[in-house]
Amino acid sequence: MAQYLFSVWHIGAYPTPSEEEMAAMFAAVGAFNDKMRDAGALVFGCGIEDPASSVIVDGTGAEPTTRPGRFAAGPEILGGFWVIEAPSVEAAHELAAEASAACGVPLEIRPLQG
Numbered sequence: 001m002a003q004y005l006f007s008v009w010h011i012g013a014y015p016t017p018s019e020e021e022m023a024a025m026f027a028a029v030g031a032f033n034d035k036m037r038d039a040g041a042l043v044f045g046c047g048i049e050d051p052a053s054s055v056i057v058d059g060t061g062a063e064p065t066t067r068p069g070r071f072a073a074g075p076e077i078l079g080g081f082w083v084i085e086a087p088s089v090e091a092a093h094e095l096a097a098e099a100s101a102a103c104g105v106p107l108e109i110r111p112l113q114g
Contacts, residue, residue, distance in 0.1 A: 001085040001086065001087055002085065002086060002087075002088075002089075002092070002111055002112075003043060003083055003084065003085050003086075003111070003112040004083070004084055004085075004086060004089075004092045004096075004109055004110065004111055004112065005081060005082070005083055005108075005109070005110045005111075005112060006045075006081060006082040006083075006084060006095075006096050006099050006107045006108075006109055007078060007081050007107060007108040007109075007110070008047075008078070008079045008080040008081060008099075008103055008105060008107060009076050009077065009078060009079065009105065009106070009107075009108060010076070010077045010079045010105060011075050011076060011077075012075050012077075013077075014050045014051065014052075014077055014079070015079070025102070025103060025104055028101070028102040028103070028104075029099075029102045029103055031102070032098055032099055032102040033045060035098075036082075036084060036095070040085070041084050041085050041086060041095065042082070042084060043082075043083040043084060043085060044082070044083045045080070045081065045082035045083065045084075046080060046081070047079060047080035048078060048079065048080055048081075051070050051077050051078075054068070054069055054070045054071075055067070055068055055069075056068075056069060056070075056071055079105075080103070082099060083112065089111070092109060092111075093109065096109050
């Protein structure tokens with residue numbers, strides 16, 4: 001079965017929902033995760049911290065370097081992701097629509113190599 005990356009992107013500032021909005025989103029995402037886990041489709045998924053905690057690590061030179069900050073400076077912010085298994089790209093699209101509804105933002109879907 002093919003695996004797909006579902007990327008959760010935010011545009012602009014990192015979102016700061018109210019406690020009620022956050023609780024509703026966590027409940028919806030939790031229900032989606034449970035459904036995927038029960039179906040054997042969930043490989044892994046999680047939210048990630050605010051990009052203020054980002055560090056760039058570059059090991060391509062003679063000495064590795066690190067610097068604080070994001071790799072891409074655009075308005076898009078990666079807020080989380082899922083890796084799921086699906087029998088077809090159409091099935092992945094259906095699952096992504098459910099994931100998008102659960103977290104309240106559009107998703108980017110990409111097949112994993114291998």
